[in-house]
Amino acid sequence: MPELVALSLLATTLAMAAPPAMADSLDPDALKRLVHQDCGSCHGLTLKGGLGPDIRPQTLEGYDPEILQFIILEGMPGTAMPPW
Numbered sequence: 001m002p003e004l005v006a007l008s009l010l011a012t013t014l015a016m017a018a019p020p021a022m023a024d025s026l027d028p029d030a031l032k033r034l035v036h037q038d039c040g041s042c043h044g045l046t047l048k049g050g051l052g053p054d055i056r057p058q059t060l061e062g063y064d065p066e067i068l069q070f071i072i073l074e075g076m077p078g079t080a081m082p083p084w
Protein backbone atom coordinates (compact mmCIF):
# COMPACT_ATOMS: atom_id res chain seq x y z
CA MET A 1 0.00 0.00 0.00
CA PRO A 2 1.93 3.05 -1.27
CA GLU A 3 0.17 5.39 1.13
CA LEU A 4 1.57 3.54 4.13
CA VAL A 5 5.05 3.42 2.67
CA ALA A 6 5.00 7.18 2.13
CA LEU A 7 3.63 7.81 5.62
CA SER A 8 6.32 5.71 7.22
CA LEU A 9 8.87 7.53 5.08
CA LEU A 10 7.62 10.82 6.47
CA ALA A 11 7.63 9.28 9.94
CA THR A 12 11.23 8.13 9.48
CA THR A 13 12.23 11.60 8.35
CA LEU A 14 10.61 13.13 11.40
CA ALA A 15 12.10 10.51 13.70
CA MET A 16 15.55 11.43 12.38
CA ALA A 17 14.74 15.07 13.09
CA ALA A 18 13.93 14.26 16.71
CA PRO A 19 16.62 13.96 19.37
CA PRO A 20 17.68 10.30 19.83
CA ALA A 21 15.98 9.89 23.20
CA MET A 22 12.76 11.19 21.73
CA ALA A 23 12.99 8.99 18.64
CA ASP A 24 13.27 5.95 20.91
CA SER A 25 10.05 6.76 22.66
CA LEU A 26 8.12 7.66 19.53
CA ASP A 27 5.66 5.03 18.50
CA PRO A 28 4.03 5.33 15.07
CA ASP A 29 0.71 6.45 16.55
CA ALA A 30 2.33 9.24 18.53
CA LEU A 31 4.20 10.29 15.41
CA LYS A 32 1.00 10.34 13.42
CA ARG A 33 -0.62 12.55 16.04
CA LEU A 34 2.39 14.84 16.02
CA VAL A 35 2.28 15.24 12.26
CA HIS A 36 -1.46 15.84 12.24
CA GLN A 37 -1.34 18.34 15.09
CA ASP A 38 1.91 20.18 14.44
CA CYS A 39 1.90 20.12 10.67
CA GLY A 40 -1.89 20.16 10.50
CA SER A 41 -2.07 23.62 11.99
CA CYS A 42 -0.88 24.94 8.64
CA HIS A 43 -1.38 22.06 6.24
CA GLY A 44 -4.90 21.26 7.43
CA LEU A 45 -5.91 18.66 10.02
CA THR A 46 -6.33 16.09 7.28
CA LEU A 47 -3.08 17.37 5.67
CA LYS A 48 -5.01 18.17 2.50
CA GLY A 49 -3.72 21.71 2.58
CA GLY A 50 -4.57 24.96 4.30
CA LEU A 51 -2.03 27.73 4.60
CA GLY A 52 0.54 25.22 3.36
CA PRO A 53 -0.01 22.80 0.45
CA ASP A 54 -1.44 19.27 0.50
CA ILE A 55 1.16 17.02 2.22
CA ARG A 56 -0.76 13.76 2.24
CA PRO A 57 1.52 10.75 1.61
CA GLN A 58 0.11 10.11 -1.85
CA THR A 59 0.87 13.71 -2.80
CA LEU A 60 4.44 13.55 -1.55
CA GLU A 61 5.15 10.16 -3.10
CA GLY A 62 7.01 11.63 -6.04
CA TYR A 63 9.38 13.65 -3.88
CA ASP A 64 12.94 12.61 -3.16
CA PRO A 65 13.04 11.66 0.58
CA GLU A 66 16.20 13.72 1.01
CA ILE A 67 14.45 16.79 -0.35
CA LEU A 68 11.49 16.24 1.97
CA GLN A 69 13.85 15.82 4.90
CA PHE A 70 15.59 19.04 3.93
CA ILE A 71 12.31 20.97 3.61
CA ILE A 72 11.12 19.70 7.00
CA LEU A 73 14.41 20.26 8.83
CA GLU A 74 15.34 23.58 7.22
CA GLY A 75 11.94 25.02 6.42
CA MET A 76 11.38 27.02 3.25
CA PRO A 77 12.97 30.45 3.57
CA GLY A 78 10.67 33.29 2.62
CA THR A 79 7.55 31.19 3.29
CA ALA A 80 5.54 30.29 6.40
CA MET A 81 7.03 26.77 6.37
CA PRO A 82 9.18 26.69 9.55
CA PRO A 83 12.31 24.58 10.14
CA TRP A 84 11.72 21.70 12.61
Ligand code: HEC
Binds near residue numbers: 052055060076082
Ligand atom coordinates in the same frame (compact mmCIF):
# COMPACT_ATOMS: atom_id res chain seq x y z
C1 HEC B 1 3.50 27.75 10.22
C2 HEC B 1 2.84 26.98 9.21
C3 HEC B 1 3.40 25.62 8.81
C4 HEC B 1 3.67 24.54 9.62
C5 HEC B 1 3.46 24.41 11.12
C6 HEC B 1 4.18 23.49 8.74
N1 HEC B 1 4.22 23.94 7.44
FE1 HEC B 1 4.88 22.88 5.84
N2 HEC B 1 4.57 24.48 4.64
C7 HEC B 1 3.98 25.67 5.04
C8 HEC B 1 3.84 26.54 3.87
C9 HEC B 1 3.21 27.94 3.86
C10 HEC B 1 4.37 25.82 2.78
C11 HEC B 1 4.44 26.28 1.32
C12 HEC B 1 5.62 27.14 1.10
C13 HEC B 1 5.60 27.65 -0.32
O1 HEC B 1 5.97 26.86 -1.22
O2 HEC B 1 5.22 28.79 -0.51
C14 HEC B 1 4.82 24.54 3.29
C15 HEC B 1 5.40 23.54 2.51
C16 HEC B 1 5.69 22.28 2.95
C17 HEC B 1 6.18 21.20 2.12
C18 HEC B 1 6.50 21.28 0.63
C19 HEC B 1 5.27 20.83 -0.10
C20 HEC B 1 5.34 21.05 -1.56
O3 HEC B 1 4.52 20.43 -2.27
O4 HEC B 1 6.18 21.86 -2.01
C21 HEC B 1 6.31 20.09 2.91
C22 HEC B 1 6.78 18.70 2.49
C23 HEC B 1 5.90 20.48 4.23
N3 HEC B 1 5.53 21.80 4.22
C24 HEC B 1 5.88 19.62 5.30
C25 HEC B 1 5.55 19.99 6.60
C26 HEC B 1 5.61 19.10 7.73
C27 HEC B 1 5.96 17.61 7.65
C28 HEC B 1 5.27 19.82 8.81
C29 HEC B 1 5.23 19.36 10.28
C30 HEC B 1 6.48 18.82 10.79
C31 HEC B 1 4.97 21.18 8.36
N4 HEC B 1 5.16 21.24 7.01
C32 HEC B 1 4.56 22.21 9.18
C33 HEC B 1 3.59 26.01 6.32
C34 HEC B 1 3.75 25.22 7.44
